[in-house]
Amino acid sequence: MTVRILVVDDHPVVRHGLRTLLGGHPEWEIVDEAADGLEAIDKADRLKPDVVVLDITMPNMSGLEACRRIRKSVPASEILVVTQHDSPHMMREALEAGARGYVVKSNAARDLLAAVEAVSEHRPFTALNGQPNSTHGGKQ
Amino acid sequence: MKLRILIADDHEVVRRGLCALLQAHEGWEICAEATDGRQAIEMAAQLKPDVIILDVGMPNLNGLAATRQLTQHDPQCKVIVLTITDSDQVIREALDAGARGFVLKSDAARDLVSAVEALQRNRMFFTPRVNDMVLAGFLDKGYNGSGKEPPRLPKLTTREREVIQLLAEGKSSKEVACVLSLSTKTAETHRSNIMRKLGFHSIRDLVVYAVKNNIIQVQVPSHFHDPVEGSVA
Numbered sequence: 001m002t003v004r005i006l007v008v009d010d011h012p013v014v015r016h017g018l019r020t021l022l023g024g025h026p027e028w029e030i031v032d033e034a035a036d037g038l039e040a041i042d043k044a045d046r047l048k049p050d051v052v053v054l055d056i057t058m059p060n061m062s063g064l065e066a067c068r069r070i071r072k073s074v075p076a077s078e079i080l081v082v083t084q085h086d087s088p089h090m091m092r093e094a095l096e097a098g099a100r101g102y103v104v105k106s107n108a109a110r111d112l113l114a115a116v117e118a119v120s121e122h123r124p125f126t127a128l129n130g131q132p133n134s135t136h137g138g139k140q
Numbered sequence: 141m142k143l144r145i146l147i148a149d150d151h152e153v154v155r156r157g158l159c160a161l162l163q164a165h166e167g168w169e170i171c172a173e174a175t176d177g178r179q180a181i182e183m184a185a186q187l188k189p190d191v192i193i194l195d196v197g198m199p200n201l202n203g204l205a206a207t208r209q210l211t212q213h214d215p216q217c218k219v220i221v222l223t224i225t226d227s228d229q230v231i232r233e234a235l236d237a238g239a240r241g242f243v244l245k246s247d248a249a250r251d252l253v254s255a256v257e258a259l260q261r262n263r264m265f266f267t268p269r270v271n272d273m274v275l276a277g278f279l280d281k282g283y284n285g286s287g288k289e290p291p292r293l294p295k296l297t298t299r300e301r302e303v304i305q306l307l308a309e310g311k312s313s314k315e316v317a318c319v320l321s322l323s324t325k326t327a328e329t330h331r332s333n334i335m336r337k338l339g340f341h342s343i344r345d346l347v348v349y350a351v352k353n354n355i356i357q358v359q360v361p362s363h364f365h366d367p368v369e370g371s372v373a
Contacts, residue, residue, distance in 0.1 A: 018153060108152060
């Protein structure tokens with residue numbers, strides 16, 4: 001079954017990169033992109049994606065706030081945070097906000113596909129830089 | 141013949157995005173990808189790319205220091221600096237280092253192709269803010285290299301700038317020596333000279349200096365900001 005993905009990041013070049021990384025999977029479809037938290041909430045409401053790939057540090061509304069709101073308005077959508085913050089504190093905040101997965105941007109090429117696969121099956125996936133087995137230890 | 145482009149960014153997801161953006165342009169090819177400034181310099185020496193695109197915030201050797209070394213070695217070298225901020229300090233450093241293009245990462249999807257096209261035609265490409273600064277520099281003889289503005293930073297050698305970044309990233313003198321292929325004693329001498337020139341007494345002073353002068357970049361967790369407003373990456 002096709003996994004429908006919404007990609008959210010304020011930098012178009014990063015969205016391009018995420019599209020390239022995710023686009024190689026035959027059963028995944030990028031349904032749309034958003035450039036900030038407000039746009040992400042709006043598009044998640046309308047499109048009801050299976051997975052929202054969500055940056056944290058964005059203008060207008062941060063990814064954490066968007067994560068909380070999307071979890072309330074579209075509980076079926078799973079959220080995978082993809083961020084530059086290689087921090088256990090930030091990871092905990094993201095999980096408390098309702099994210100199912102957490103990947104550090106510098107490791108996106110290594111972790112992104114496995115993370116999307118996991119969260120699309122409602123399994124958690126978390127990995128910090130240099131600690132691929134930390135906390136939830138990747139795939140569970 | 142294809143235009144050969146070298147890109148350097150420590151984030152693979154950004155490199156993927158840059159590749160997708162640039163390879164869509166007919167007649168251009170990515171000849172190599174580097175993950176830090178040092179690797180970019182090595183690859184540039186081997187491959188002689190037509191255009192080099194360097195992120196500013198990279199580990200080991202940042203994009204501005206790499207630009208400086210590349211243009212010192214080859215003044216005709218065409219470098220585009222890719223940055224998350226167009227602060228006066230970064231603009232001044234980039235121009236001083238010899239960059240011919242300056243593109244904000246947030247605008248890369250819109251501006252990067254235009255920037256490469258400009259350099260391909262032996263022209264320069266800057267954001268409107270950089271153009272304003274350059275123009276202001278010519279009008280008031282400020283930062284146009286007239287030599288009348290007093291230098292803001294103490295005169296540091298290229299090697300000392302490299303050492304500052306590595307020390308500020310938390311490396312010991314021994315590790316610095318290893319990265320730069322020096323003896324530990326030489327690395328310690330560089331460290332002493334830097335501390336003396338800058339009037340510093342601790343590594344903490346050095347780290348603050350490195351952050352203030354964009355030699356290293358520090359992630360600011362978003363919980364330091366209003367959670368609704370967020371901050372710019």
